Amino acid sequence: MFEILEKDKIGPGVNRAVISAPEIARAHRPGQFVILRAHADGERIPLTVADKDPGKGTLTLIWQEVGTTTYYMGTMCVGEKLVDVCGPLGKPTHVEKFGTVVSVCGGIGAAPLYPITKAMHDAGNHVITILGARTEGLLIMTDDMKKVSDELLISTDDGSFGIHGFVTQVLQDLIDKKRKMDLCVAVGPVPMMRAVVNVTKKANLPTVVSLNPIMVDGTGMCGACRVEVGGKTMFGCVDGPEFNGFDVDFELLTKRLAMYKGPELISLNRFKETPRGCECTFPGGAA
Amino acid sequence: MPEQDPIQRAQNFYEVALGYDNDLALLEASRCLHCKKPYCMKGCPVEVDIPDFVEMVKAGDFISAAWKVKEKNSLPRIAGRVCPQESQCEATCVLNKKGKGEPCAIGRLERFVADYAAKHDTGEIPQLPKPTGLKVGVVGSGPAGLTLAGALIKKGVAVTVFEALHELGGVLVYGIPEFRLPKAIVRSEVDELRKMGVEFKTNWVVGRIETVDDLLEKRKFDSVFIGTGAGAPLFLRIPGENLNGVYSANEFLTRSNLMKAYLFPEADTPVAKGRRVCVFGGGNVAMDSARTALRLGAEEVSIVYRRTMDELPARAEEVHHAVEEGVKFRLLSSPLEIVGNEAGWAVGVNCQKMELGEPDDSGRRRPVPVPGETFHIECDTVIVAIGNAANPLVPSTTKQLDVNKWGNIVADLETGKTSKARVWAGGDIVTGAATVILAMGAGRKAALSMLKEFSID
Numbered sequence: 001m002f003e004i005l006e007k008d009k010i011g012p013g014v015n016r017a018v019i020s021a022p023e024i025a026r027a028h029r030p031g032q033f034v035i036l037r038a039h040a041d042g043e044r045i046p047l048t049v050a051d052k053d054p055g056k057g058t059l060t061l062i063w064q065e066v067g068t069t070t071y072y073m074g075t076m077c078v079g080e081k082l083v084d085v086c087g088p089l090g091k092p093t094h095v096e097k098f099g100t101v102v103s104v105c106g107g108i109g110a111a112p113l114y115p116i117t118k119a120m121h122d123a124g125n126h127v128i129t130i131l132g133a134r135t136e137g138l139l140i141m142t143d144d145m146k147k148v149s150d151e152l153l154i155s156t157d158d159g160s161f162g163i164h165g166f167v168t169q170v171l172q173d174l175i176d177k178k179r180k181m182d183l184c185v186a187v188g189p190v191p192m193m194r195a196v197v198n199v200t201k202k203a204n205l206p207t208v209v210s211l212n213p214i215m216v217d218g219t220g221m222c223g224a225c226r227v228e229v230g231g232k233t234m235f236g237c238v239d240g241p242e243f244n245g246f247d248v249d250f251e252l253l254t255k256r257l258a259m260y261k262g263p264e265l266i267s268l269n270r271f272k273e274t275p276r277g278c279e280c281t282f283p284g285g286a287a
Numbered sequence: 288m289p290e291q292d293p294i295q296r297a298q299n300f301y302e303v304a305l306g307y308d309n310d311l312a313l314l315e316a317s318r319c320l321h322c323k324k325p326y327c328m329k330g331c332p333v334e335v336d337i338p339d340f341v342e343m344v345k346a347g348d349f350i351s352a353a354w355k356v357k358e359k360n361s362l363p364r365i366a367g368r369v370c371p372q373e374s375q376c377e378a379t380c381v382l383n384k385k386g387k388g389e390p391c392a393i394g395r396l397e398r399f400v401a402d403y404a405a406k407h408d409t410g411e412i413p414q415l416p417k418p419t420g421l422k423v424g425v426v427g428s429g430p431a432g433l434t435l436a437g438a439l440i441k442k443g444v445a446v447t448v449f450e451a452l453h454e455l456g457g458v459l460v461y462g463i464p465e466f467r468l469p470k471a472i473v474r475s476e477v478d479e480l481r482k483m484g485v486e487f488k489t490n491w492v493v494g495r496i497e498t499v500d501d502l503l504e505k506r507k508f509d510s511v512f513i514g515t516g517a518g519a520p521l522f523l524r525i526p527g528e529n530l531n532g533v534y535s536a537n538e539f540l541t542r543s544n545l546m547k548a549y550l551f552p553e554a555d556t557p558v559a560k561g562r563r564v565c566v567f568g569g570g571n572v573a574m575d576s577a578r579t580a581l582r583l584g585a586e587e588v589s590i591v592y593r594r595t596m597d598e599l600p601a602r603a604e605e606v607h608h609a610v611e612e613g614v615k616f617r618l619l620s621s622p623l624e625i626v627g628n629e630a631g632w633a634v635g636v637n638c639q640k641m642e643l644g645e646p647d648d649s650g651r652r653r654p655v656p657v658p659g660e661t662f663h664i665e666c667d668t669v670i671v672a673i674g675n676a677a678n679p680l681v682p683s684t685t686k687q688l689d690v691n692k693w694g695n696i697v698a699d700l701e702t703g704k705t706s707k708a709r710v711w712a713g714g715d716i717v718t719g720a721a722t723v724i725l726a727m728g729a730g731r732k733a734a735l736s737m738l739k740e741f742s743i744d
Contacts, residue, residue, distance in 0.1 A: 023491075024496065028498045043555040219492060224538045
């Protein structure tokens with residue numbers, strides 16, 4: 001089983017946990033994700049791996065409390081176990097020496113982007129990282145990112161920290177300054193990735209995005225994660241999660257992500273009303 | 288066989304068929320002629336000793352009858368429920384041939400004795416031979432892999448089964464609905480294998496954690512059996528298939544079976560509870576999907592099929608159950624397009640009216656469009672149940688393993704041997720989507736072939 005070895009809150013509604021998963025930690029490559037179930041009646045949800053330690057046999061997971069499972073996990077304590085963690089799933093990031101790579105993330109997107117950025121850096125690329133969030137409190141992994149970036153630019157939408165503005169403005173600035181960039185990797189909420197692609201497309205800067213469609217099995221068996229890329233239907237779990245950003249139908253992705261909005265709310269409200277017998281935090285989390 | 292009332296059962300997920308009681312079993316067994324040449328056995332893909340076990344039922348020795356079945360079939364509670372007996376053992380039953388009416392209900396008797404033995408379980412397991420020191424890795428815990436595991440462990444070969452999902456049983460737990468095959472039964476069959484010493488690893492994706500080559504080289508398995516099934520859903524590739532409310536049958540059934548969405552919100556996983564549901568396809572999976580949709584509370588469920596009732600590939604019994612429960616059949620209808628609203632949800636299907644033309648390669652009359660005749664069906668949920676292709680994950684990560692143009696692994700149908708040394712394969716990953724019992728037959732043949740290679744009889 002997958003024991004939680006460390007756990008802390010690293011932002012409002014944002015959690016970090018180190019879990020024991022030796023076989024996955026050994027096999028995991030940057031860009032790959034896991035699908036987990038927190039408890040016996042739980043949903044299977046995909047979560048990107050923020051870091052790993054193959055020597056210790058651990059994975060670091062970072063998640064934001066948005067649905068029942070992520071809230072539930074927010075109430076879990078060190079010593080508790082996730083019933084199922086399955087992975088590594090999806091295709092690893094294509095890593096090579098491109099030249100200059102610009103890594104762009106918004107909010108929680110820093111978690112999945114960190115191992116990719118690290119791999120790009122290790123491969124000898126000059127890495128510029130643009131780390132953004134709505135407000136200072138939601139910035140995560142700034143120290144980690146600093147270590148694997150040659151340049152780190154931080155922005156907040158409300159100007160509470162770093163550059164005042166969206167990550168796309170920071171990226172546009174670099175383009176306007178005629179900085180040489182060979183590849184952009186963008187991970188974050190769909191509107192943010194879509195906005196990044198709008199910028200990079202005009203500048204003809206190849207862009208890889210990591211998509212987060214709804215999934216069930218994660219091995220290509222169910223097709224819940226259908227996305228359209230270049231007019232073709234692909235399965236996010238086995239054909240992705242990374243795709244050429246220029247070709248992704250973001251509008252379809254947005255609509256499909258909203259498919260269970262109603263039931264998700266019913267489930268979450270029910271969860272928040274039912275205390276979960278764990279003493280270290282409030283049922284339903286702090287948010 | 289006694290069944291739940293159709294109106295009542297269309298609202299619950301309990302098993303439809305209730306099974307024989309002792310008296311009915313004795314009565315049915317007494318009809319067996321105990322033929323000298325038992326043709327029934329020839330119809331069985333796993334060669335169960337049918338006359339012998341039926342004779343034991345006749346004598347009232349139900350436990351011995353169950354052990355007799357288990358000699359050849361490690362999963363009798365499952366086979367007794369989902370085998371298409373009418374086209375196998377019961378089709379070749381002499382009672383059937385002589386025109387003396389109904390064949391002996393072999394499948395129902397198999398189910399009865401296996402259930403009886405489980406209910407009166409003493410915890411006893413068959414006597415196992417000394418371990419041979421050999422070990423086999425099995426990829427996938429579906430009917431092929433479980434059958435192979437059972438056959439090998441009984442010969443002293445250690446078996447480890449690797450399963451990608453969190454539950455064991457493959458299609459038996461994600462695909463076949465609770466009302467046809469209760470999950471508790473799959474669990475009890477798996478537990479029996481575990482008691483005999485089969486090791487199971489869930490959440491273990493071969494091809495991602497380690498490859499088949501790693502299993503052979505690093506983990507030192509003497510051989511590997513690939514039984515990963517036909518797990519990649521096919522779509523029609525018509526406009527609108529990515530709208531919300533459109534499911535592959537795999538997804539719809541996985542949500543409601545494996546993830547227990549019928550219990551939502553007690554279980555966390557939701558599934559669209561459609562008011563009007565269209566199911567594309569006419570096979571068993573289409574029937575399972577339609578009947579599941581009814582039980583989830585749909586007001587109207589329609590099977591949309593290109594041919595007529597006579598050509599439906601589903602078992603007659605499944606079609607009969609679906610009709611009884613109120614599933615509608617939109618025959619000679621071929622979907623052209625799924626229509627959606629602004630928010631991206633399916634609101635209907637445009638169909639082409641068909642008629643039957645000349646027979647095609649399969650011998651069935653080919654449906655051809657009636658020019659100019661199209662029509663619209665209003666619906667909010669669409670389930671695409673037109674079949675599955677091979678999942679490429681394992682074949683594509685295994686060196687020197689030949690696949691055909693559809694991505695199915697090339698294997699000898701008699702032995703299960705593949706192009707790669709020490710690797711066997713069987714079930715849907717070899718044949719394309721077929722039945723549970725054929726997969727079990729393939730698992731059994733591969734086990735016998737491996738044992739021969741190991742010089743064990």
